[in-house]
Amino acid sequence: MDRIRPNISMAVIRRLPKYYRYLGDLMEKGITRISSKEFGRIMGFTASQIRQDLNCFGGFGQQGYGYNVKELREEIGNILGLNRRYNTIIVGAGNLGQAIANYSGFAEAGFILKGMFDINPRLIGISIRAVKIMDIDEMKGFIARENINVAIICTPKEGAQDVANRLVDAGIKAIWNFAPEDLNVPDDVIVENVYLSESLMVLAYLMNQ
C-alpha cells in the first residue's frame, strides 16, 4: 500500500504527531481548512517548514485554498500507522508499568494491551484493567500465541537488557523502552526510548540559566 519513502529525516518524523494533534484540535473547533501560514502561526513553525514536511509524503494541499483539516489529519494518521492495531505487552508491572497500562493515549494510537509480565510473585496473578500480570517465564509462549508485535519495558535499569534479550529471542521487533538504559538489539528491532530522567535533568539545567 505504502510507497517506499527513503531518506525522511527523524526531525520530520518527530513533528508528525504534533501536526496530527493540532489537526485534531482544529477539527474539534469545527475548522475545516487551513493554510500553511495560519497553521504555522498556531504551531510556532514557519509556513515553509510545514509545506516542506508535508511534501515529503505527498501533495496534500491545494493552491489558493490550503489544506483540508480532516483529510490531512487522516493522511498523517495513516503515515504514522495509526490505522493499524498493535498487540502489546508490558514487561515490569510496578508503578510505571501500571500507570502505562492505565494510560488512555495508548489505545488511541492503536496499541492494545494484551498482557503484563513481572518477576515479583506478589504481582503475578493480579489484573490491571482486566489484563493479567503473568510470570515472565510464560512470556515467550504468550508472545507467539497472542501474536504480540510490541513490548513496553518498564523494569528498572538493571533488568532491562536481559528483558530485551528475551524479547528479541521471542521474535519481538518493536520496543518502547522506559528503562534508563540504551538497549543493545539487532538492527531489525526498533527501539523508541522515553528517558524520563534525562528530560528532568534538562529541566534542571534550564532552571539554572
Added chain:
Amino acid sequence: MDRIRPNISMAVIRRLPKYYRYLGDLMEKGITRISSKEFGRIMGFTASQIRQDLNCFGGFGQQGYGYNVKELREEIGNILGLNRRYNTIIVGAGNLGQAIANYSGFAEAGFILKGMFDINPRLIGISIRAVKIMDIDEMKGFIARENINVAIICTPKEGAQDVANRLVDAGIKAIWNFAPEDLNVPDDVIVENVYLSESLMVLAYLMNQ
C-alpha cells in the same frame, strides 16, 4: 558561581544527561580515565562531537591523557544543576502522577516531592510515600509556604492549561509537563514536555517502514 553561557544549543544540552549517565556506568566499572575516541565508541558519537560539546562549558580534558571520569561526571552534574535541590509538587494524582511520585530517578536528580494535588475528593487525603494528596485549592498557599520551585503536571489534556495558569499565578517558574498539550505560559517560565503519545506514534511509524 556560574559564568554566563550564551548560545549553547539545545542539541548539546540534551546530550549532557547521556554523558552523565555513561560516565556513571564507567565509574561503576572502575574506569578512571577515558579518551574522547573511546567514549565516542561506547556512546555511538564521534570523538569530535564529544570534544566540541564539552568545550562549550570548559576544557575538562588534558592533552595526551583524555578525561578523568569522576571529575568530568561531577562537572557535568554541576552544569546540569544536579548539585541543587528542587522542591516539587505533582498536580494530578491519578495513575501517572502516582507512578511519578514513586519514581526513583526523580530524587537522584535533586527533585524532592513535597506535595500532591488533585480535584478528585476520593484521592484527597491519601498519602503516597508519605506525601499527602491535597485539594488543588490549597495549592497556591502551599507553594508559597513550602518554597516550591517545580511543578509536575500529570492531569488529562483538558485540565492542563488551567493548572498551568494557576501555577504561574502562584509564582512557579518551572513545569515538567506530561499532559499532551502545549502550555501557554509567560517567557520566564520554563516548560519541559514529555509527550508520551508522540513517542508512541513515532514507534508506530517506524514499525511500518
Added chain:
DNA sequence: TAGATTGTTAATCGATTAACAATC
C-alpha cells in the same frame, strides 16, 4: 623525548527558511 589526545579552527553536511513560478 615520543606518543597520545586535547582544544579549536576550517570544511562538510543536513535542516530550515526564503523565494517564486505554477495553479486552484
Added chain:
DNA sequence: TAGATTGTTAATCGATTAACAATC
C-alpha cells in the same frame, strides 16, 4: 479573472565532522 496559496528550487543557517597545531 484576480487573489491566495501551494509545491519546489535555491539560499541560508546551524550542527556535525575532519583536520591539525598545541601540549601534556
